[in-house]
Amino acid sequence: MIKKNTKVFSDALTALHDFQSGMTLMSGGFGLCGIAENCIDALTQMNVTDLTVISNNIGNSGRGLVKILVQDKIKKAYCSYVGGNPDLEIRMLNKKIEVELVPQGTFSERIRAAGMGIRAFYTPTGFGTLIAEGKEIKVFDRPCIMETALHADFAIIKAQRGDTFGNLWFKETARNFSPLMAMAAKTTIVEVEELVEVGEIDPHDIHLPGLFVQRIFQGKNYKNEIEFLIMEKE
Amino acid sequence: MAWTNTEMADEVILFFKPNTSVNLGIGMPTAVAERIPDELNIMIHSENGVLGVSGRPSKNTVSATLINAGKETIAIKNGASYFDSSMSFGMIRGGHIDYCVLGGMEVDAARNLANWMVPGKKVTGMGGAMDLVNGSKQVIIMMTHFSKDGVAKLLARCQLPFTGLDVVDIVVTELGVFKPNGSKFKILKLANGVLMSDLKIESTLLE
Known part of the structure; x- marks a missing residue:
């Protein structure tokens, strides 16, 4: 009898059971929007250090990945914007962490490239700037710099709905980097607000096919924090 | 009289053709969103993954995942769409976004922009700015005319690290509208009552 293949885990700690020190981790979300809250909380309880973290902001306003940043578990970070993250700015100034700032479009494309089997690409973004230092330059219609794919051992992402095969549906702008990271990591762990059976999400509505997801669990206690609440004028 | 931020936003909007798309940077350019007339039918793009931003949400539409x-x-209008960051920057890098409006620290006559870091100071990162200046069809810089030290930010050559080379089309400050043409800044408009001498730009740099 063939054992039933299941990707479903009980919670973040069991899904992250083989995540180890020294590994490279991708973490989805833009600011605090769409972050894998349960997985990040689990990482605060795990004895892992020397991590390389690939995430657009490495948390914000003392929240999100800042929780493991302040535990000094991150050795190196790839990100595009750290404004609004004073804990990271201080560690950068004190050289307690190595940070590679990547233009956001190049950042997303490097992650996408890894998932798509593209080794490198040329882009005009960053040409003539500090970002271009040490990179190969090639002139097409304009001068371009070569950027290489960004891979990871694990990705932790959050979706609003997912089925047991790992097909995902994201709400509004919560999608951001998450589908790209799911494709770029060897092991992708997804936490969902609502875990459903296969067939319950219409195939037309699947934003990321479950092929790219290795583990999935029903998340809990979501805060879904808003960084800057601005309402229309009455 | 120097323009207010709102008046500067209106000057920016004069460059927008109907039925186009625009990406607005954080800071001063956000003032543009509120001033765009509905009849221009402009789709506002936000690089975190939405096209069709329309102002602020009501109590009924506010959502933690809509930013x-x-x-x-934010709120969205009819015709809006959501997508991932790769598609979002494909829109930018692929030349599908008509205008981007960004803040600036320095712009030079050679159309270079510096707006992302001051060496030795706190670094925030470039975010999407380097992609936006290289990918948008037209790059409009909306910034204060003078630095905190009172020096004009329109220069012969940027002193701060570049965001992009040969990318700036238009500069709007509280004193006027300028077009860097490679060697000089062409004055397209000055705010009422502003004199050339108020600009504190070398006359050899002006046209």
Whole structure:
């Protein structure tokens, strides 16, 4: 009898059971929007250090990945914007962490490239700037710099709905980097607000096919924090 | 009289053709969103993954997962769409976004922009700015005319690290509208009552 293949885990700690020190981790979300809250909380309880973290902001306003940043578990970070993250700015100034700032479009494309089997690409973004230092330059219609794919051992992402095969549906702008990271990591762990059976999400509505997801669990206690609440004028 | 931020936003909007798309940077350019007339039918793009931003949400529509690139809550209009960051920057890098409006620290006559870091100071990162200046069809810089030290930010050559080379089309400050043409700044308009001498730009740099 063939054992039933299941990707479903009980919670973040069991899904992250083989995540180890020294590994490279991708973490989805833009600011605090769409972050894998349960997985990040689990990482605060795990004895892992020397991590390389690939995430657009490495948390914000003392929240999100800042929780493991302040535990000094991150050795190196790839990100595009750290404004609004004073804990990271201080560690950068004190050289307690190595940070590679990547233009956001190049950042997303490097992650996408890894998932798509593209080794490198040329882009005009960053040409003539500090970002271009040490990179190969090639002139097409304009001068371009070569950027290489960004891979990871694990990705932790959050979706609003997912089925047991790992097909995902994201709400509004919560999608951001998450589908790209799911494709770029060897092991992708997804936490969902609502875990459903296969067939319950219409195939037309699947934003990321479950092929790219290795583990999935029903998340809990979501805060879904808003960084800057601005309402229309009455 | 120097323009207010709102008046500067209106000057920016004069460059927008109907039925186009625009990406607005964080900071001063956010003032543009509120001033765009509905009849221009412009789709506002936010690089975190939405096209069709329309102002701020009501109590009924506010959502933690509906934000702009400044991480502020937003509303959307009919025709809006959501997508991932790769598609979002494909729109930018692929030349599908008509205008981007960004803040600036320095712009030079050679159309270079510096707006992302001051060496030795706190670094925030470039975010999407380097992609936006290289990918948008037209790059409009909306910034204060003078630095905190009172020096004009329109220069012969940027002193701060570049964001992009040969990318700036238009500069709007509180004193006027300028077009860097490679060697000089062409004055397209001055705010009422502003004199050439108020600009504090070498006359050899002006046209």
